[in-house]
Amino acid sequence: MSVPPAHEFDAVVVGSGPNGLAAAVTLARAGLSVQVLESEETLGGGARTLDLGLAPGILHDICSAGHPLALASPFFTKFDVRARGVELVAPEASYAQPLDAEPAAIAWRDAERTADGLGADAAAWRATLGALSRDQDLVVELSLGDKRSIPQALVTPRTLAAAPLFGALLGLQGTPAWSLPFRTERARALLTGVGAHAIGRLPSLALSATSALLGTIAHGVGWPIPVGGSQSIMDALVSDLRAHGGQLTTGHRVRTWRDVPPARAVLLDTTAGAAADILANRLPRPLEAALRRFRHGDAAAKVDFVLSGPVPWRDPDVALAGTQHLGGTRHQMAAAEAEVAAGRVPEHPVTLVSDPSLVDPSRIHGGLRPLWTYAHVPAGSTIDPTELVTRQIERFAPGFRDVIVTSRGIPASEMAHHNPSLVGGDISMGRVTMWDMIARPTARWDPYRLADTGWYLCSAATPPGPGVHGMNGWHAARRVLRQEFGIREMPDLSPDPRD
Incomplete structure (x- = not known):
């Protein structure tokens, strides 16, 4: 009779995005030994802030810049990011909707x-x-x-x-x-x-x-913007995880279950399809098939700009908002989204814009500032979005081209290069329909547990869906504590007085 291998860790988390780190922190706070494996060389997933080399000292938020859920999320409320030194500044206007023929709505x-x-x-x-x-x-x-x-x-x-x-x-x-x-x-x-x-x-x-x-x-x-960029939120999670014994390894891509050290529980902050690939032939066939059937939605294509000054919005009140939604009227936005759903790139795509320097002057260096943008396009689109986004901003901010110093456009087809979970540019890890939000990735009573394997899915491919809120990881981790370790009393996430 063979002897099963000893568990190297109580729990392994694959992926260091907001949900992976939320799960890891929760498990480590419960006293478990935790290992996080990240395929990229930097931690944070979709909430990283990096120097892209576009201009000296200018940092860009790789996926998310403004954080509507950073102060409202129950996980982050209990974790208390502000008490950990993360400065979250909410501008006086949360968002703005510029219009062509009348003043913007704020x-x-x-x-x-x-x-x-x-x-x-x-x-x-x-x-x-x-x-x-x-x-x-x-x-x-x-x-x-x-x-x-x-x-x-x-x-x-x-x-x-x-x-x-x-x-x-x-x-x-x-x-x-x-x-x-x-x-x-x-x-x-x-x-x-x-x-x-x-x-x-x-x-x-x-x-x-x-x-x-x-x-x-x-x-x-x-809708707060984190001073220093989204990375500051992720760094607070990483710091707490390390303080409670958690280990983190970067540059470790998990392709199959063999790439994961022995553990009593494994949590995957990945797409549903990636989970099926990692556990190929180790899951019940109906479950594996269901994971593979879970469909991705349409996409975002991103443009990172470096500007020599603020965006010259036609309506000056628009500049007071942390986020601008560019699409014009309701009818125009509906028409653009219908084009995307039909597989066509709209002439005027729905575009989101955020200038973090509005509340964070530290993001300005040598008179230059970053501008975060993305546009809605069909899944897998290979179109460089730079001109599309530039035209859409210029539509509501005449003279925008004059303040552009440089830019980097990322087609939807290339979004997964810096984050494998963004398949085809799908930033939501699955279609955004009411059914898919409730039954993602399957309609099972426990959407996180991957059968009786000790493996769980904790990403945005599970309820409640996308967003930087950590709730998917928190929901999954609490189930792991109960089901795999018999821990009923959930750990306190608040900062330790000694920290």
């Missing part, structure tokens, strides 16, 4: 100020996003839960009244009735643009849910 942190700028839709905005912002915790719990448990916030009298409002807003904005309750183009475009943080057809329930969540947070804790 989502100020102050819901009343936002409503006051929407004319005939002031009352409707107060009654929807304004009201939901007062119950932000409920909206966050409904949106970022594991889609299998009843949110605790639902059982309180105060939030029982807010849940139907959240559901009604999703129902209206996610269906052909999406012209209600707003009557003006400015209000409709403002709410639609925030849904552009997901990529998909409009209207849709999933993009409506994105609008409701991020729109609510915009008037709550706001």
Whole structure:
């Protein structure tokens, strides 16, 4: 009789993105020995900040720049990134929606100020996003839960009244009735643009849910930008993991289960397809087939700019927002997203823009500053997005070309070169539909556990889906603690007084 090999670690986490590190920190805090394996030479996954060599001293956020969920996420709330020295600054305007024929619509942190700028839709905005912002915790719990448990916030009298409002807003904005309750183009475009943080057809329930969540947070804790870049959040996680005995190895690509040291539990911060490849022929056939069937969505193509000055927005209020959603009217955005879904690159793609130097002057060196942008394109598109994005910004900021010093465009087909999880440029690790958000990557009761193998999936390919919030990793890690180690009392994530 052969003797099974001794476990080298209690748990191994494959991938050091926000979810992988959230899982690793949770497990290490519970007293387990943890090893993180990262294929790239730097840690942080989609939340890295790197010097791309475009200009001296200029750092670029590789995937995400602004962080709407950094202060609202229950995981990051318990981890308390601010107490760990991460400076998160929320600008006075969370996001802006420039328009061609009228002044831009601005989502100020102050819901009343936002409503006051929407004319005939002031009352409707107060009654929807304004009201939901007062119950932000409920909206966050409904949106970022594991889609299998009843949110605790639902059982309180105060939030029982807010849940139907959240559901009604999703129902209206996610269906052909999406012209209600707003009557003006400015209000409709403002709410639609925030849904552009997901990529998909409009209207849709999933993009409506994105609008409701991020729109609510915009008037709550706001959309902070981390001083020094996204890497500062990842560095705080890495520091805590190391302080609790965790080990991290970079440049270690896991292609099969043989590339992972023996462990009682393994968590994969990877795509569903990669999980199937790593565990090929070791999973029940129906599960492996389901993982391989989980479809990727359409894509983002990224352009990193170096500018000699701020973007010269036609409407100066747009410059006060941490993020700009460029797509024009609701009808124009819907038409562009329909083109993407049909496999065509739109002439005017939905484009997101963020200048971190708005709240972080340390990002400016020698009078130069970075500008983060991406545009929605079909999956796997090989088109260099630089001119597309430049035209779209110039549309709302005449003279933008004059402040461009240099740039680097990354086609959707090449996005996976710096992050293997961005297959074909799919930044959401799967289609963004309501069904795919609930049943990702499968409709099983436990979407994280990969059968009775001791292996788990903890990436954005599981509920609650994409975003820098760490919740997928946290949900998966807590299941690992209960199911593999019999630990029922979840660890405290708050900073140690001695740290």
